[in-house]
Amino acid sequence: MIRLFTPDPLSAGVAVAPSPEQSRYLLSVMRLQTGAALALFNGRDGEWRAVIETIGKRGCILRVEAMLRPFGLPPDVELVVALVKRGPLETIVEKAVELGVRRIRLVLTRRTNAERVRLDRLQAIATEAAEQTGRVEVPEVSEPRKLEALLADWPADRRLMFCDEAGDDPQAEWGGDQGRARPALDALKPGDGPWAVLIGPEGGFAPEERAVLRGLPFVTPVTLGRRILRADTAAIAALTLWQAALGDWR
Amino acid sequence: MIRLFTPDPLSAGVAVAPSPEQSRYLLSVMRLQTGAALALFNGRDGEWRAVIETIGKRGCILRVEAMLRPFGLPPDVELVVALVKRGPLETIVEKAVELGVRRIRLVLTRRTNAERVRLDRLQAIATEAAEQTGRVEVPEVSEPRKLEALLADWPADRRLMFCDEAGDDPQAEWGGDQGRARPALDALKPGDGPWAVLIGPEGGFAPEERAVLRGLPFVTPVTLGRRILRADTAAIAALTLWQAALGDWR
Numbered sequence: 479m480i481r482l483f484t485p486d487p488l489s490a491g492v493a494v495a496p497s498p499e500q501s502r503y504l505l506s507v508m509r510l511q512t513g514a515a516l517a518l519f520n521g522r523d524g525e526w527r528a529v530i531e532t533i534g535k536r537g538c539i540l541r542v543e544a545m546l547r548p549f550g551l552p553p554d555v556e557l558v559v560a561l562v563k564r565g566p567l568e569t570i571v572e573k574a575v576e577l578g579v580r581r582i583r584l585v586l587t588r589r590t591n592a593e594r595v596r597l598d599r600l601q602a603i604a605t606e607a608a609e610q611t612g613r614v615e616v617p618e619v620s621e622p623r624k625l626e627a628l629l630a631d632w633p634a635d636r637r638l639m640f641c642d643e644a645g646d647d648p649q650a651e652w653g654g655d656q657g658r659a660r661p662a663l664d665a666l667k668p669g670d671g672p673w674a675v676l677i678g679p680e681g682g683f684a685p686e687e688r689a690v691l692r693g694l695p696f697v698t699p700v701t702l703g704r705r706i707l708r709a710d711t712a713a714i715a716a717l718t719l720w721q722a723a724l725g726d727w728r
Numbered sequence: 729m730i731r732l733f734t735p736d737p738l739s740a741g742v743a744v745a746p747s748p749e750q751s752r753y754l755l756s757v758m759r760l761q762t763g764a765a766l767a768l769f770n771g772r773d774g775e776w777r778a779v780i781e782t783i784g785k786r787g788c789i790l791r792v793e794a795m796l797r798p799f800g801l802p803p804d805v806e807l808v809v810a811l812v813k814r815g816p817l818e819t820i821v822e823k824a825v826e827l828g829v830r831r832i833r834l835v836l837t838r839r840t841n842a843e844r845v846r847l848d849r850l851q852a853i854a855t856e857a858a859e860q861t862g863r864v865e866v867p868e869v870s871e872p873r874k875l876e877a878l879l880a881d882w883p884a885d886r887r888l889m890f891c892d893e894a895g896d897d898p899q900a901e902w903g904g905d906q907g908r909a910r911p912a913l914d915a916l917k918p919g920d921g922p923w924a925v926l927i928g929p930e931g932g933f934a935p936e937e938r939a940v941l942r943g944l945p946f947v948t949p950v951t952l953g954r955r956i957l958r959a960d961t962a963a964i965a966a967l968t969l970w971q972a973a974l975g976d977w978r
Contacts, residue, residue: 552955569819576961578953611955663913663972703828703977705802705861711826711964718952718965719972722913727953 501537554672575607751787825857
């Protein structure tokens, strides 16, 4: 069944006008007729069955019938991702939504290419991914912030899984076991509280950034094997391991 | 350091001529000069340091100096993937190489779109991914085969992780616990022997195919959460969980 996001309120009997793009998709691409059923969600009221009531020159009107599924949030994990090139960044947003993140925060790091980011486009990709993956809400994609500022404001109860591609480099400037990166499944132990996953830019974090991150009490440094992963692969792998170890894939 | 694959033998002192594309990459894109160092591997002799010895009108000649890393194979996991559309299929090949598969086998299933596949292009993507991810060999991408034929020939000692997007559907035609799909981390228990990961087409496996797979003694059915995953997301997630539970990410 086709699923569409709408900003409108949803309850039994109300009428909803899809956006012009959604009308075109329903009528011209999918060639639905009057009476055809689809699912609607708005991020507040759950998922509802609706049918095409009328088809006019300027689109169609949907009539909401019955609730299919109540509203619910996925486990509390966010993705914090450095700005990477447009292609991989769009992949990361799409896949992070499929993998159930509650929010995507963009960050600027020392080695970030400060390419201009089109937040409206990323949010549209997140919405489409939510429609396809069966979510009843859409994660917000937040305006880019500097890593330092984000860490300065960080809520003390949210752990940060720091995917450190340099891993256990013996020449690293931190010593001892305190900030040692471990395989993700060893480092992610069930417990209370929300999490976030941090993915660096293609060039990796700068040594100063890594030292700061390793020293923060809410940071859990993890390794993702010894092969070099692109940023999009690392993001998908890290979120997969989080869901499998601590989230709703258990 | 730039890493390039070459089919030529590698040992101290030998000369190697890069392909025209590789020469263009080294000289025109990366603007390397005589004496610049890079790494070479050929899938047999490990990884070797080489330098640009001469630059001519028709490319350059590399001189091999010393071994950087001996030859070695990653853990024995293969990917068996249904033909999906070109974009996702290329992503899957690239990511599977980063995630350390030994081989990629393409399969045709009931719901596969029989789009023509360009094996040479997929093999080139695998080679480039091996260069970037730091491998000393390149996984082979095999010609598509029908799922039935592949399963009929299947080596009894290789387990198959069957990512069943329909999961524990209570209306499924198999009963009891025998073929029950479990969360991947519960189902993947350390033990001897090689594995493969099976990823279906976008439309999923047909009910008959699922019933056959669930009944085979070498098949381990697993679930990857309740959200619907695209084929490329599922492939990356499944290989990640395999590497973390049984492979070299431990």
